[in-house]
Each structure stands twice: as C-alpha cells, then as structure tokens.
Amino acid sequence: MKRILLTLMALAALTAAHAQNPFGGMMNRPIAEGKPTEQSARIFRQERAPDAAPGVMYLKDVKYTSPDGTDLYLQLLIPMTSMADRAPKPCVVYIPGSAWFKQNTYGSVLRMAEFAKRGFVVAIAEYRHSGIAPFPAQLVDMKNAIRFLRRDGVRMGIDPDNIFVWGDSSGGHLSLLVGVTENLEDATLDKPDFPDVPCTVNAVVAYYPPTDLTAIKDVPDAISKGEATSPEGMLLGGKLAIADNAEAARRASPDFYVKKEVSIPPIFLAAGTMDHVVPFAQTDLMANVLAHAGKRFEYYVLPGADHGSWEFWTPAMFDKVEAFLRANLRKAQ
Numbered sequence: 001m002k003r004i005l006l007t008l009m010a011l012a013a014l015t016a017a018h019a020q021n022p023f024g025g026m027m028n029r030p031i032a033e034g035k036p037t038e039q040s041a042r043i044f045r046q047e048r049a050p051d052a053a054p055g056v057m058y059l060k061d062v063k064y065t066s067p068d069g070t071d072l073y074l075q076l077l078i079p080m081t082s083m084a085d086r087a088p089k090p091c092v093v094y095i096p097g098s099a100w101f102k103q104n105t106y107g108s109v110l111r112m113a114e115f116a117k118r119g120f121v122v123a124i125a126e127y128r129h130s131g132i133a134p135f136p137a138q139l140v141d142m143k144n145a146i147r148f149l150r151r152d153g154v155r156m157g158i159d160p161d162n163i164f165v166w167g168d169s170s171g172g173h174l175s176l177l178v179g180v181t182e183n184l185e186d187a188t189l190d191k192p193d194f195p196d197v198p199c200t201v202n203a204v205v206a207y208y209p210p211t212d213l214t215a216i217k218d219v220p221d222a223i224s225k226g227e228a229t230s231p232e233g234m235l236l237g238g239k240l241a242i243a244d245n246a247e248a249a250r251r252a253s254p255d256f257y258v259k260k261e262v263s264i265p266p267i268f269l270a271a272g273t274m275d276h277v278v279p280f281a282q283t284d285l286m287a288n289v290l291a292h293a294g295k296r297f298e299y300y301v302l303p304g305a306d307h308g309s310w311e312f313w314t315p316a317m318f319d320k321v322e323a324f325l326r327a328n329l330r331k332a333q
Helices: 002-020 105-116 137-156 170-180 231-235 248-252 280-290 315-327
Strands: 054-066 074-082 089-095 121-125 158-168 204-207 266-273 297-302
Touching: 054 105, 054 137, 074 105, 089 105, 089 137, 089 170, 105 121, 105 315, 121 137, 121 315, 137 170, 158 170, 170 204, 204 315, 231 315, 266 280, 266 315, 280 297, 297 315
Parallel strands: 089 121, 089 158, 158 204, 204 266, 266 297
Antiparallel strands: 054 074, 074 121
C-alpha cells in the first residue's frame, strides 16, 4: 500500500510539473519520424493553408506568486504553430476587469484564445482583489506576473523581449498603471519577487479604464459616487469616501503619473460613448493628459458602445490592437 501511495504521489508531481512547463525544451529535439507497420494504415498527408490560424494550448492555473500566502495564478493561452515555426512568441498579459473585486479569469479564456490565434501568448492574470488587500497590492502583483513571464516564459514559448499588458475596465486601469509607473523609483508601488528582472512592457492596451479616481463621482451619470463602499473606495481600503481620501485616490490614478519628463510606453485607448459603468470621460481625460505630455498613444472612440459590449471584441477591433502591438515589437517576429 505504501508503495502504491508513493507511486501515485510521484505521478501527481510529474503531472503538476508538466502543467507548469509542458515544453521543457523537449519539443525542439530531433527525433526519427514514426513509420506504420500495420498494412491497412492509410497515409493521410495534409497541407496547412498559409493563412490558417494556429490552434491554442490552454494551461490552467499556472501559479506565479504567493504574496501574503495568497496563491495567484495565470491562465496561459499558447498558439500551437507548426514544427517549422518554433520561434518564441510575443506575450500579452491580459488583466480582466472586475471592479477590483475577485476576478473570473476563466471567463476570458475563450475570448482571448481568439487573440492568441494571431500568434501571441496570452497570460490572463489574477491579482489580490480589494476584498483582501488594498491598493497598491494589485499593481505589485501585475508587475510580478510580468517578471515571472520574463524570467520563466521561454519554456512556455514566450519572447521575453516582447511583453505587453492589456486590460479592460479595472484591468485597463491596472494596465495603465503598469506602464506609467515603470520608470518611477517608488518602493511603495513595487515589491519585486525577482529584483533583477525588469517589469517593463513594450506597450499598453486599456479598454474603458478608470483613469482618475477622484473624478468618477463628478460625472452626472456615473453609477459610483465615490462612497467608501464603492469599487474605488474599496480599492483604497473601504474606510473613507473618495472625497475624504483624495491623496490616496490620486496615487491610484494613472493620469497622476503622466509627466512630460518621465518616459512611458506607447498606449492604446478604447472606450464607448455610451458606457454605463465607467464614464466615457475617464478615457477621454487620459487621452488629453497623454496628448498634453507629448506621449505616443492611439485613441479609439466606439460610438454607441457600452461597457464591455460586443464592439470591443470583434475581429476588426482585434486587427487594430494587433497592428498596435506589432508596431511596438522590439524585434522582428
């Protein structure tokens, strides 16, 4: 019985290791092609269409860190390209929106798998939500997710020189913060798991993000009025209304960090004019701040689109995002 238990434990360990690292360098080794010996075997050779999208491998729950004993996971979507194309792929760290509450990272898998088919590894990232940790825990976690992928990503087919961050809603807010704070020396905004690994990104994509937490409450149609129990109030600890916690709200606002003299990566903004959750004015404000500071950005306004509505997830919109990302690759792919 003891031997059986030990065997099962070993198999479980091997399975877990494989889930964390399915390639391990083994896929690139030369092997002899198999040949059938059974006479009824039918050779069925196929040619891949030049423009065919690759399949996608899904690696579930890849742990990347455990701050304060809280295990955090990535959902990895890896494009399965042909044997002839084993070059590392650019990686998009995707942060799903959740009003900074607990995320449903699985809910983004199908949608982002479509983008992964375009030749990008997509890492859907989980962070400590506002119910268990106030800001800047969420930003710290996202920076460590980037470090993890840059340090260990080669085994997952990732090019460490080409990492991007993309988020929607509260995830867009965090993706902006990753970009606009990457060149700041502020120990309160970063607690690196791997201090020698940078958390910089090539570019940022932000869909309908909160950009100034002090101003959301001032929009007449805004759902949130900045109460202590509002999403932004909870992000800051849930004890004070935003009006009574303005300095902390500014420190959690991406527009606060945009300065002419501070370098930031290029930014892609997109928002709908009929957003019922995060006022359209928030994205528009960020665009104006970036323009005034002379920063590189693209700004797409989707007439009539609501918060997270279908217009953001069409092939045509993905074309815009893909073109932006590829324009910011650091080396040819």
